[in-house]
Amino acid sequence: MPRSRARARPPPVETWAPISTVSSEKKKLRFAPSPTGALHIGGARTALYNWLLARGSGGSLVLRIEDTDRERSTGENVEQILDALRWLELDWDEGPLSQHERADRHGERLRELLDADKAYHSLATAETVKAQKAQSNLGFRGEPVAPGTEGAAVRLRVPEGTTIVHDEIRGDISFDNSVHDDPVIARGDGSVLYNFAVAIDDLDMGITDVVRGDDHLSNTPKQVIVMEQLGETPPRYAHLPLLHGPDGKKLSKRHGAASVQELASAGYLPAAVRNYLALLGWGAADDQTLLSTDELVRQFSIERVGRSSAIFDEKKLRWINGRYMRELPLEEYERRFAEQLSRADPAAAEAFAAGDAERRRAALQIAQEKAQTLDDVWPLVRFLFEDPPNDEKAWRKVMKDGTRPLLEDAAAALREADPFEPASIEASLAPILAARGVKPGQLYQPIRVAISGGAVSPGIFESLAVLGRDSAVSRIDRAVTRLR
RNA sequence: GGCCCCGUGGUGUAACGGUCAGCACGCGAGGUUUUCAUCCUCGUAGCGCGAGUUCGACUCUCGCCGGGGCUACCA
Numbered sequence: 001m002p003r004s005r006a007r008a009r010p011p012p013v014e015t016w017a018p019i020s021t022v023s024s025e026k027k028k029l030r031f032a033p034s035p036t037g038a039l040h041i042g043g044a045r046t047a048l049y050n051w052l053l054a055r056g057s058g059g060s061l062v063l064r065i066e067d068t069d070r071e072r073s074t075g076e077n078v079e080q081i082l083d084a085l086r087w088l089e090l091d092w093d094e095g096p097l098s099q100h101e102r103a104d105r106h107g108e109r110l111r112e113l114l115d116a117d118k119a120y121h122s123l124a125t126a127e128t129v130k131a132q133k134a135q136s137n138l139g140f141r142g143e144p145v146a147p148g149t150e151g152a153a154v155r156l157r158v159p160e161g162t163t164i165v166h167d168e169i170r171g172d173i174s175f176d177n178s179v180h181d182d183p184v185i186a187r188g189d190g191s192v193l194y195n196f197a198v199a200i201d202d203l204d205m206g207i208t209d210v211v212r213g214d215d216h217l218s219n220t221p222k223q224v225i226v227m228e229q230l231g232e233t234p235p236r237y238a239h240l241p242l243l244h245g246p247d248g249k250k251l252s253k254r255h256g257a258a259s260v261q262e263l264a265s266a267g268y269l270p271a272a273v274r275n276y277l278a279l280l281g282w283g284a285a286d287d288q289t290l291l292s293t294d295e296l297v298r299q300f301s302i303e304r305v306g307r308s309s310a311i312f313d314e315k316k317l318r319w320i321n322g323r324y325m326r327e328l329p330l331e332e333y334e335r336r337f338a339e340q341l342s343r344a345d346p347a348a349a350e351a352f353a354a355g356d357a358e359r360r361r362a363a364l365q366i367a368q369e370k371a372q373t374l375d376d377v378w379p380l381v382r383f384l385f386e387d388p389p390n391d392e393k394a395w396r397k398v399m400k401d402g403t404r405p406l407l408e409d410a411a412a413a414l415r416e417a418d419p420f421e422p423a424s425i426e427a428s429l430a431p432i433l434a435a436r437g438v439k440p441g442q443l444y445q446p447i448r449v450a451i452s453g454g455a456v457s458p459g460i461f462e463s464l465a466v467l468g469r470d471s472a473v474s475r476i477d478r479a480v481t482r483l484r
Numbered sequence: 485g486g487c488c489c490c491g492u493g494g495u496g497u498a499a500c501g502g503u504c505a506g507c508a509c510g511c512g513a514g515g516u517u518u519u520c521a522u523c524c525u526c527g528u529a530g531c532g533c534g535a536g537u538u539c540g541a542c543u544c545u546c547g548c549c550g551g552g553g554c555u556a557c558c559a
Contacts, residue, residue, distance in 0.1 A: 034559040187557040218554035316509040444518035
């Protein structure tokens with residue numbers, strides 16, 4: 001597993017953690033996205049944190065789709081979210097559950113509230129509410145109408161007093177009920193709204209910890225009131241700071257590489273993405289940067305989650321991903337690369353597949369330490385599977401006046417190199433340096449351009465070896481001809 | 485406008501009243517090197533502002549400023 005340098009870790013210090021953190025209380029969490037679009041990295045991070053907490057406590061994770069708004073919820077969007085979670089390799093124990101399908105149960109609880117006069121029917125529209133709010137800053141209270149009145153919505157009766165949300169990250173936050181509107185919890189057609197459904201579902205499913213984005217913080221008192229009016233005890237809450245785009249605004253589809261799908265198609269590795277996402281808002285106690293998923297599960301705790309919003313930084317993700325690339329077992333590396341290539345460039349994938357297995361593996365190996373993402377690999381090795389591209393700029397830069405005899409020497413030496421392996425290739429090429437009185441770069445760069453077409457490739461000796469004697473010599477001969 | 489949250493370098497974070505404010509990415513300069521990358525060394529840059537509490541504040545309190553979220557019969 002990648003870890004930040006084998007620096008000496010301090011010896012384990014005896015610590016006396018409070019009982020609550022050492023106890024093995026099993027948590028039950030939920031990830032509850034609304035299917036209104038692709039899963040972006042903010043949602044992905046929320047999913048990851050919930051997953052880490054569930055796994056770390058030996059508890060469980062529920063996947064619940066918040067689809068009470070039928071208009072905006074599409075099966076396509078649900079699939080996209082499921083795909084994203086699968087790609088991230090985050091699994092769940094229950095679900096996916098459709099919130100919408102629990103309408104009967106929601107209706108049941110709604111009637112309870114109505115019967116106890118904790119909620120009432122109201123005809124007030126958004127306009128009337130707004131009009132009243134323009135006069136005073138007090139919360140809106142509706143005029144109850146008879147049950148069964150055509151088109152009447154149901155409003156929750158907000159009690160007097162203060163609602164306190166106990167937040168694991170921010171501490172106690174109190175809301176003055178008098179400024180809260182009586183929220184609509186069911187539409188005129190009887191269907192319930194999000195803030196009501198969530199409260200019921202979290203209760204019914206026995207959720208112990210609700211971990212979600214900060215954008216829900218203002219919703220929480222409404223949900224807590226619903227639960228309290230029902231005589232129930234709310235779960236623990238933790239509101240994560242939002243992830244912002246480079247413009248400092250809440251992350252949304254408008255921002256660049258923001259969705260999980262995009263990270264996947266950009267050639268990142270799921271494990272690296274998990275590592276990076278974990279670090280966006282949380283830090284290991286010992287400042288470790290590279291943590292395997294196992295280590296994350298073991299170390300992650302809500303107490304160490306920060307309170308301020310963070311900005312997605314792709315540069316760091318790239319760096320982390322590069323570290324994971326280098327640690328990748330060859331088999332997995334090969335599998336992921338092949339999948340990625342066939343998605344990104346079918347023609348290239350065909351060319352790659354046409355190479356024999358040994359060459360494919362060798363190519364991937366010599367490119368491994370140079371690639372930061374799966375997408376970086378193909379440009380480095382394509383010359384082993386296709387005719388090299390013609391990079392005129394690279395050609396002009398390295399093919400100087402005295403280059404031709406050097407390449408002729410190189411071709412001759414390569415004809416003799418035996419076996420045709422990196423060490424012996426180097427041994428046969430190196431004497432040319434002294435004989436011609438040139439520096440390594442003056443010989444090796446022209447060879448590189450001749451065989452790979454460009455100025456960047458894996459190590460030249462490895463590249464020649466994998467290419468094979470015949471192709472290597474003929475490509476060099478071709479360059480010699482062109483230099484004539 | 486109202487309610488709520490947040491504020492350490494360009495970015496992510498550490499520090500939980502006493503440290504030369506640490507680490508990582510990035511960036512810069514060297515070194516290794518057959519290119520690039522890796523790797524190694526060094527460097528760069530920060531506690532939003534102002535009061536107060538205290539022997540002592542990044543750490544506590546208040547105000548200001550700045551950023552953000554919510555304010556739907558959306559989620």
